[in-house]
Amino acid sequence: MKRPSQDNGRALTDADAETPSAHAASVPGGPRTADTDGSQDRAPVVVGTPGSFARGVLDERHTALIERVRRATPYPPAHQRALDALLDEITKGSIEPLDDAEPGADRWRDEPYYGQRWADVPFLWAESFFYRKLLAALGHFTPGPWLGIDPFAPFKNAELAGSKVDDELSALDRLPALPPHEQDRTLLLSSLWGNRADLGFQLSAGEGGLGDRVQGLVVDDSDALWEILATEKPRGPGGPGKVCLVADNAGPELLPDLVLADHLLATGRAASVALHLKPYPYYVSDATTADTLACLDRLTGASGRAAAVGERLRDAVGDGRLILRSHPFSCAPHPYDRMPADLREDFASATVTVMKGDLNYRRLVGDRHWPATTPFAEATAYFPGPVAALRTLKCDVVTGLAPGTLAELDAGAESWRTSGTHALIQVRS
Numbered sequence: 001m002k003r004p005s006q007d008n009g010r011a012l013t014d015a016d017a018e019t020p021s022a023h024a025a026s027v028p029g030g031p032r033t034a035d036t037d038g039s040q041d042r043a044p045v046v047v048g049t050p051g052s053f054a055r056g057v058l059d060e061r062h063t064a065l066i067e068r069v070r071r072a073t074p075y076p077p078a079h080q081r082a083l084d085a086l087l088d089e090i091t092k093g094s095i096e097p098l099d100d101a102e103p104g105a106d107r108w109r110d111e112p113y114y115g116q117r118w119a120d121v122p123f124l125w126a127e128s129f130f131y132r133k134l135l136a137a138l139g140h141f142t143p144g145p146w147l148g149i150d151p152f153a154p155f156k157n158a159e160l161a162g163s164k165v166d167d168e169l170s171a172l173d174r175l176p177a178l179p180p181h182e183q184d185r186t187l188l189l190s191s192l193w194g195n196r197a198d199l200g201f202q203l204s205a206g207e208g209g210l211g212d213r214v215q216g217l218v219v220d221d222s223d224a225l226w227e228i229l230a231t232e233k234p235r236g237p238g239g240p241g242k243v244c245l246v247a248d249n250a251g252p253e254l255l256p257d258l259v260l261a262d263h264l265l266a267t268g269r270a271a272s273v274a275l276h277l278k279p280y281p282y283y284v285s286d287a288t289t290a291d292t293l294a295c296l297d298r299l300t301g302a303s304g305r306a307a308a309v310g311e312r313l314r315d316a317v318g319d320g321r322l323i324l325r326s327h328p329f330s331c332a333p334h335p336y337d338r339m340p341a342d343l344r345e346d347f348a349s350a351t352v353t354v355m356k357g358d359l360n361y362r363r364l365v366g367d368r369h370w371p372a373t374t375p376f377a378e379a380t381a382y383f384p385g386p387v388a389a390l391r392t393l394k395c396d397v398v399t400g401l402a403p404g405t406l407a408e409l410d411a412g413a414e415s416w417r418t419s420g421t422h423a424l425i426q427v428r429s
């Protein structure tokens, strides 16, 4: 795999990345090359035919996930039967609405896709509704003994307890030896690459595990992000403002996100950080409030600098500088251009909103077949304030690539869009 040599005029050097080689994990269907197919430009991604990336997610990841969930927790017969019915529906049937008795079913009542084949509807909608139906099958919202039980908790807990996390937390002790700008960059990249810790993605990574990450970023607008956050800029009367950090995965991704949040607070880049979490378990490992509290415990239970970060963050929750939010729209099956007014106001009042991960990226740019060279600013023009995307590439959708970068990527490993080996930092000021 050749490395892209430049993007937006910036050299793609990245001393912090692990390795220059890319061993691409195989992704069913491989990438769509919509930019060479004018008829697909800007069309929403639909699940589509066998061989497409999206279809592979539905046919392979979702079916595998049902079996993993079933094995991880001893569910009673009614739940087992509901899982069987869901498996049957997604493999052979058409989309059935939620049962009228399901708590919160009214939120989904007016969706337009019931009765259609799963293959024929927007990918974003199909994935989101699958997770909602999985929770319904397991009684997650139904008053009773299974209310609020997270079916993904066994996987999340195992990952958070792992020794890889110990290593990453102890690496924080080496941070003070770096000059300030390198501390900034190390923590930003650690949050970015933490996005590979996505349990849904790992379901299809195969026995070889995740491919090696590629040195350098396909787009690196990090200077623009630090510029937005610059402490020496003239400030409003209240000094530094609020940063919205829209979290993605729990555990090994959320930990570096929390460390970054602490760094923004401690260095005066932010007076407060609003951490947007999922209101319920979603996309396997997406972070909820419970996952955040588990990460805070993991930090405070560590030694050295990690423990100090954990204590500071606990204090920050206590005095309102770290604000935990879980807006219902965070689990909605729609792009952010349909966000409700209260969420829009939250993002509009932030110095910058940092969107973590692949799904947030898809929702930010609308999960469309954009030509990959479409400016990121164009795809996010509707967003109510400065916005940054920190994402490893795990789906077909991408914007903001320089033509030369795109040509180099297309000449390399076929799966660069979906293998999680490449990453980007994009900013719209």
Ligand SMILES: O=P(O)(O)OC[C@H]1O[C@](O)(CO)[C@@H](O)[C@@H]1O
Binding pocket: 057, 061, 127, 195, 198, 200, 201, 248, 249, 283, 356, 357, 358, 359, 360, 394, 395
């Ligand atoms: O955790 P992330 O980075 O949002 O990724 C979610 C994953 O799920 C997908 O939406 C497909 O299941 C991919 O885009 C991505 O691999």
